[in-house]
Amino acid sequence: MKVLIAVFITLVAVVHGESCTGAQVEAVGFTSQDATIVTKIAYIADFTLSCSNGAKDISLYAETVDGIVGVARSVDGLKYQVSWVEDAATAVSGERPIKLYDDQGYAALRKAQRGNEDTSTVQPIATINLYHPGAYRGPWVQSETMAIIAAIFVYYYALTQKTRLMA
Numbered sequence: 001m002k003v004l005i006a007v008f009i010t011l012v013a014v015v016h017g018e019s020c021t022g023a024q025v026e027a028v029g030f031t032s033q034d035a036t037i038v039t040k041i042a043y044i045a046d047f048t049l050s051c052s053n054g055a056k057d058i059s060l061y062a063e064t065v066d067g068i069v070g071v072a073r074s075v076d077g078l079k080y081q082v083s084w085v086e087d088a089a090t091a092v093s094g095e096r097p098i099k100l101y102d103d104q105g106y107a108a109l110r111k112a113q114r115g116n117e118d119t120s121t122v123q124p125i126a127t128i129n130l131y132h133p134g135a136y137r138g139p140w141v142q143s144e145t146m147a148i149i150a151a152i153f154v155y156y157y158a159l160t161q162k163t164r165l166m167a
Helices: 002-015 104-112 142-164
Strands: 024-031 040-050 059-064 065-072 081-087 094-101 128-132
Touching: 002 065, 024 128, 040 094, 040 128, 059 081, 065 081, 065 104, 094 104
Parallel strands: none
Antiparallel strands: 024 040, 040 081, 059 065, 059 094, 094 128
């Protein structure tokens, strides 16, 4: 019986996630910048998280413009990554805020969403700003169009020179 109680207490301790207080985040962000051959722009933020209370291996969730997504954690539990995609046609340049939540913050956020309450009252443990400089969508004038215009110009010039010589 004592073993069963000890196992139960251990399971409760393992299942109950730690909470991070005084979070410090160091982040590096990446975005797709060439929209000529892709239809979606990828946003990736790699970051490390250190908590003032020493909490480690924290399950994190991120609120992005795409909605709430899970945050991937490295095997050693020191690095995290969040990513999402947007259509290249609708992606705009500028800052993208990423709000990070631990288990308690995520539960409070979901509760506020289900109750149609204001989600800005739920405070994230940290916020990352990911900058997207914009995506290159190709030249304004395609090279095929320029070749056709050049061919028409050469033909016109040759024709006018021929008529001058014949006259």
